[in-house]
Amino acid sequence: MGIIGIGLDLADVPRFAEHIERVPELLDRLLTPAEQLKKNGKRRTPESLAARFSAKEALVKALQLPQIIPWHEAEVVSAFSGAPSFRLSGWVLEHFRALGGERVHLSITHDGERTMTFVVVEGSGPALAPPPDQPPPLLPGSPEALAALAAAREKARASRDARRAQREAARRKHA
Numbered sequence: 001m002g003i004i005g006i007g008l009d010l011a012d013v014p015r016f017a018e019h020i021e022r023v024p025e026l027l028d029r030l031l032t033p034a035e036q037l038k039k040n041g042k043r044r045t046p047e048s049l050a051a052r053f054s055a056k057e058a059l060v061k062a063l064q065l066p067q068i069i070p071w072h073e074a075e076v077v078s079a080f081s082g083a084p085s086f087r088l089s090g091w092v093l094e095h096f097r098a099l100g101g102e103r104v105h106l107s108i109t110h111d112g113e114r115t116m117t118f119v120v121v122e123g124s125g126p127a128l129a130p131p132p133d134q135p136p137p138l139l140p141g142s143p144e145a146l147a148a149l150a151a152a153r154e155k156a157r158a159s160r161d162a163r164r165a166q167r168e169a170a171r172r173k174h175a
Contacts, residue, residue, distance in 0.1 A: 004099055005128040007061030007119040011054035014113055017046040030056070030071045051108045051115040052076040058119040059086065059104065063095060064128050066160065070167065076106070084108050090174075091167045100125020 020027050027036060027049070035052045038044055044052075055076050060069060073092040076084055086104045088096055096104075102123040109116050138145035 001102060001122050001124055003127060004101055004121045004123045004125050005062035005064060006121075007058035007063075007117075009054040009057040009061065009117050011050040011057075011115045011117075012113060013047050013050045013110075013115060016050035016053065020046075020049070032072050032075050035076055047110050047115055051110065051117060054115050055084065055086075055106055055108060055117040055119065058106075058117040059092075059121075062104075062119040062121045063092075063099065063101070065092070065095065066163065091163070091170050094166070094170070095163075096121070099123065099128070 030053050031049065036044060036049065053071075056069075056071060056074050059065075059074050060067065070091055073088065073090040075087045075089070077087045078084055084106045086106060088104070099121075100123040101121050103121070105120040105122070107118045138148055
């Protein structure tokens, strides 16, 4: 088993709290009810809420997902020891498995008004990072670079359309 991807995210707690205060329904879109509440039923601190969203952002980077995902399909949960981990479901879980993912490691830390999360995805799939001996980059604006850019955009569009179709099929299946 090897490392498939690594993600890191840094969150500004006052900025996150300001967004939530300005648009309260945003919290329900980003975090599940279980992520918003402590075990005693009280609402988590802004640091804890920001950390949970930051963890999801780090997961997005580790799995090279699009920036907007079904946020409730990547839920931050706590082990009996209190250690954070993920419970994946739906399309995010399907993507994780398609990459050959087997384990997700999550570390969260707070310091002052910042929270930082680190995610490592392990599995039997290929690493998402390019190899160190990759070819030199194309000269910007050259015909080769423009053709490669057009091909990459078309591939991204097709991939985006396929993901949308998968999500829609999953929604219909679960509805």
